[in-house]
Amino acid sequence: MTAQEIVAILKERFGPRIKAEKLDAIDPYVVIEPADLVEVCRFLRDDPRLQFDMLNCISGVDYCEPDPAKAAKAGFEPHLEVVYHLSSFVKRHRFVVKLILPRWKDNKPGQLPEVPSVASIWRAADWHERETYDLVGVWFTGHPDLRRILLADDWEGHPLRKDYVFPLEYHGIRGR
Helix, strand or coil, X not given: CCHHHHHHHHHHHHHHHEEEEECCCCXXXXXXXXXXXXXXXXXXXXXXXXXXXXXXXXXXXXXXXCCHHHHCCCCCCCEEEEEEEEEECCCCEEEEEEEEECCCHHHCCCCCCEEECCCCCCCCHHHHHHHHHHHHCCEEECCCCCCCCCCCXXXXXXXXXXXXXXXXXXXXXXXX
16 A cells, blocks of 8 residues: 555545645655544554554654754754654555654643553554653653663653753763
8 A cells, every 4th residue: 555545544534633744755654643643543553454553663853953053044943753653564564653742841841742652552662652751751641651761760861852961970970
């Protein structure tokens, strides 16, 4: 099935809840709102025409240019994206779903943006969501055990954020 056919099925079912699409990307995708994520993902998995039975990965991406001189030329407003790569073994097709989030919930620095968990749809999401939380700082509501997976429990911050400042010392150990 082509990306155009997948998007047509999604638009037939969800209409204007499909906020954007990009079919000519290397990995074609649609953009949806976080509030629609669970319903759209369940549909992608369960619809017999689609059968996206595998979540390949979830990636968090920080679109932020911390250098003020470059920020004006960046061509985007600072935001985060959460990207879901899906595959169907049965239908032998792939597709991507994206969420566009503010960098901070309610525009309050330090308050992580929230996305509903899809761990109840694809078990692999359990670890992928933990990694995205740990490194990028996205809170997955409804996750069965959302805690750090790569960094120590007492680590401060999320190191894949563009404005992250690596600590000079951790528990008395100097870095670099």
